[in-house]
Amino acid sequence: MAADWREPMTAAIEIAEVWKRFNRAGRDVDALQAISLTIQANEFVAILGPSGCGKSTLLNMVAGFDHPTSGAVRVNGEAVTAPSPRRGVVFQESALFPWCSVLDNVTFGARQQKRRPAEYLPKAAAILEQVGLSAFAAHYPAELSGGMKQRVGLARVLLMAPQVLLMDEPFGALDAQTRSLMQELLLEVWERNRQTVLFVTHDIDEALLLADIVYIMTARPGRIKAVLSIDLPRPRTVAVTTLPGFSEMKTQIRALIRDEAVRASTEV
Amino acid sequence: MDWLPEGIVPSPEAVARSWRTWIFGAATRSLSPYSGTWSGAVLHSAERVIEGFGLATLIGVPLGLLIGWSRRTSDLVDPTIQLFRPVPITAWIPFALAFFGIYDASAIFLVALGAFFPIVVNATQGARDIDILLLRAGRMMGASRAVELRSIVFPAAMPSIFTGLRLGVGVSWTAVIISEMVAVKSGLGYALWDAYYVGRMDICVATMISFGLLGFLSDRLILLCWRYAAPWRRIGASR
Numbered sequence: 162m163a164a165d166w167r168e169p170m171t172a173a174i175e176i177a178e179v180w181k182r183f184n185r186a187g188r189d190v191d192a193l194q195a196i197s198l199t200i201q202a203n204e205f206v207a208i209l210g211p212s213g214c215g216k217s218t219l220l221n222m223v224a225g226f227d228h229p230t231s232g233a234v235r236v237n238g239e240a241v242t243a244p245s246p247r248r249g250v251v252f253q254e255s256a257l258f259p260w261c262s263v264l265d266n267v268t269f270g271a272r273q274q275k276r277r278p279a280e281y282l283p284k285a286a287a288i289l290e291q292v293g294l295s296a297f298a299a300h301y302p303a304e305l306s307g308g309m310k311q312r313v314g315l316a317r318v319l320l321m322a323p324q325v326l327l328m329d330e331p332f333g334a335l336d337a338q339t340r341s342l343m344q345e346l347l348l349e350v351w352e353r354n355r356q357t358v359l360f361v362t363h364d365i366d367e368a369l370l371l372a373d374i375v376y377i378m379t380a381r382p383g384r385i386k387a388v389l390s391i392d393l394p395r396p397r398t399v400a401v402t403t404l405p406g407f408s409e410m411k412t413q414i415r416a417l418i419r420d421e422a423v424r425a426s427t428e429v
Numbered sequence: 430m431d432w433l434p435e436g437i438v439p440s441p442e443a444v445a446r447s448w449r450t451w452i453f454g455a456a457t458r459s460l461s462p463y464s465g466t467w468s469g470a471v472l473h474s475a476e477r478v479i480e481g482f483g484l485a486t487l488i489g490v491p492l493g494l495l496i497g498w499s500r501r502t503s504d505l506v507d508p509t510i511q512l513f514r515p516v517p518i519t520a521w522i523p524f525a526l527a528f529f530g531i532y533d534a535s536a537i538f539l540v541a542l543g544a545f546f547p548i549v550v551n552a553t554q555g556a557r558d559i560d561i562l563l564l565r566a567g568r569m570m571g572a573s574r575a576v577e578l579r580s581i582v583f584p585a586a587m588p589s590i591f592t593g594l595r596l597g598v599g600v601s602w603t604a605v606i607i608s609e610m611v612a613v614k615s616g617l618g619y620a621l622w623d624a625y626y627v628g629r630m631d632i633c634v635a636t637m638i639s640f641g642l643l644g645f646l647s648d649r650l651i652l653l654c655w656r657y658a659a660p661w662r663r664i665g666a667s668r
């Protein structure tokens with residue numbers, strides 16, 4: 162497995178033998194079993210798996226929202242114990258503050274870090290420009306479409322300039338057109354900053370389009386089934402989905418996860 | 430209204446006439462207590478409601494948010510609140526009189542106590558119902574515990590808080606009537622009881638309508654504050 166030959170010292174994210182067991186109605190449920198993976202700095206890594214396989218559970222532990230039953234999660238060599246602005250999270254359901262304007266949502270993190278407005282406001286303006294929301298700075302989240310909300314969710318994390326970016330199916334709730342626009346935006350942003358990204362998805366195309374490395378998970382209990390390096394040229398646009406290599410990899414992944422999807426759908 | 434016993438239900442004209450005198454008449458206390466004394470009675474009652482309700486809000490909202498947000502505060506305080514909550518406000522009257530005497534303090538205590546429970550319970554619920562994702566988003570951005578309570582839990586609980594305030598102000602008016610009937614010798618509640626004793630049902634009806642108006646107005650006032658306090662809530666609403 163990939164984790165075995167990677168250099169642990171330089172790892173941006175290191176997940177070592179992580180097990181997660183939930184207790185539901187007195188019954189123990191294994192959500193994750195022996196997950197080990199290592200993500201290098203500036204790598205874009207996708208975790209691909211069927212619904213309920215424990216992708217969010219894994220991401221939550223990297224974020225510090227939850228703790229492994231056993232095993233360790235380290236970010237830049239430091240054990241994760243609690244959420245931190247060094248690990249920015251983009252949630253599936255945006256999780257914006259409804260009572261804050263777009264600008265206030267985006268600058269919330271900067272204000273917590275006691276940064277000076279003179280320093281962060283121009284940066285916030287630049288990021289809003291980049292995600293195409295300059296005209297909406299004074300709007301409330303309720304006035305935005307789903308895609309716009311996710312762009313705010315991305316912008317507020319970008320302003321914090323975290324060491325790693327954790328994204329939990331951030332475009333999962335969007336329609337196909339909006340989703341591919343958001344994917345292009347993310348690629349563009351990523352080319353500019355080359356931040357370390359851990360991106361969770363159940364969409365094969367999305368994983369292939371965005372990531373350098375794709376980890377494929379099994380259905381519950383979640384284990385890592387395979388690791389693929391995606392050698393598509395960068396910078397990428399949605400055009401790479403038409404390359405012959407793309408559909409080859411897609412077929413390969415399909416075969417890998419078909420039996421997993423079947424297994425997941427026959428379980429309760 | 431012929432089927433109603435004579436003298437119990439006064440005619441609308443009689444009520445209007447008496448009420449008019451009560452409001453605009455010369456305040457010659459020796460002749461009649463119901464001449465020119467209405468605004469004074471309203472002020473007395475309103476003052477007690479404002480003070481009692483204000484006290485209940487100042488204590489109930491922060492306490493409720495703390496209970497709903499912090500497990501430790503909940504374990505510490507919530508059982509006590511749940512123990513006292515079912516005791517009807519009227520059952521507190523002897524205690525209030527013994528403790529505060531026949532003074533304003535008794536009335537304010539009863540009003541505050543009555544308003545406190547709906548306010549604290551709703552604030553608690555509002556804080557408990559918060560979307561965990563909002564808390565996570567805040568923590569992920571480095572919000573301290575204090576910021577989390579003040580800038581995330583508080584605004585998120587705002588709809589519940591205002592529900593509590595609306596219920597609380599209703600209870601406040603009930604409590605002020607009761608306390609003015611038994612604990613103090615002024616205000617609209619006192620006028621209501623006193624008018625009944627001297628057989629002035631016209632004044633009783635005028636007092637009832639006054640209470641209705643005051644209750645309506647205070648509710649509107651809270652709704653106005655709500656709209657002011659939660660401008661984001663106006664987005665997308667067709668009303």
Ligand SMILES: Nc1ncnc2c1ncn2[C@@H]1O[C@H](COP(=O)(O)OP(=O)(O)OP(=O)(O)O)[C@@H](O)[C@H]1O
Binds near residue numbers: 183212363381
């Ligand atoms: N707090 C919890 N208590 C009990 N069981 C949980 C809890 N959180 C998650 N689970 C279970 O753990 C498993 C993995 O859940 P998780 O949300 O990580 O899946 P997922 O891969 O993110 O799914 P999806 O793609 O649908 O978001 C599921 O079976 C879920 O029911």
Ligand SMILES: [Mg+2]
Binds near residue numbers: 216218330
């Ligand atoms: Mg999930």
